[in-house]
Amino acid sequence: MPRKKRQRRLLAPPSVKGFSVFGPKNRAQQVVLFFEEYEAIKLLDYDNLTQEEAAVCMDVSRPTLTRIYESARNKVAQAMVEGKDLIIRGGNFQFDENWYCCKSCKAKFNMAKAGENCPVCNSNEIESLNDFYKKSN
Ligand SMILES: [Zn+2]
Known part of the structure; x- marks a missing residue:
């Protein structure tokens, strides 16, 4: 049986989802x-x-x-x-910490436990980025 690959540790999610070509591109x-x-x-x-x-x-x-x-x-x-x-x-x-994104102001931040409000705008509309990025695998 093949050995399960160990997960690589990431400190933080990237600030963008990708990069788009400027000018003619291979669509x-x-x-x-x-x-x-x-x-x-x-x-x-x-x-x-x-x-x-x-x-x-x-x-x-x-x-x-x-x-x-x-x-x-x-x-x-x-x-x-x-x-x-x-x-x-x-x-x-896997991320090193629990990362979240605020659905109101789009700020990204980490915090020890879920259920807290956005540190930037105090919204309680918080989404777990760890779950989000796992789903996009
Ligand atoms: Zn916010």
């Missing part, structure tokens, strides 16, 4: 970037962590981190070169 296709691939690019190229540090953050081995990162870069390059939208969706991951 037929889009490139799907997994959440853990987005996270690898963020940790290595935006936060400037070493691969060792990023592997610890995501709770994976260094070789696994390298594979995720190479796949991520290939997909980003494919989207750029071939003029395809890049959608961030799916993968094998």
Whole structure:
């Protein structure tokens, strides 16, 4: 029986659901970037962590981190070169904390337990992002 893949740990959800092409684009296709691939690019190229540090953050081995990162870069390059939208969706991951989105003001935040109000606008219309992103897998 194949070993169940261990889930990769994500600190926070991305601020957007994807990126759209400016100008003529290949409408037929889009490139799907997994959440853990987005996270690898963020940790290595935006936060400037070493691969060792990023592997610890995501709770994976260094070789696994390298594979995720190479796949991520290939997909980003494919989207750029071939003029395809890049959608961030799916993968094998779990968030480090419970993230929520306010349905009123669209703020994203984390909190220890459900049932609290939005820290920005005090609305009680709160949606769990952890559940939302799991559903989009
Ligand atoms: Zn709010």
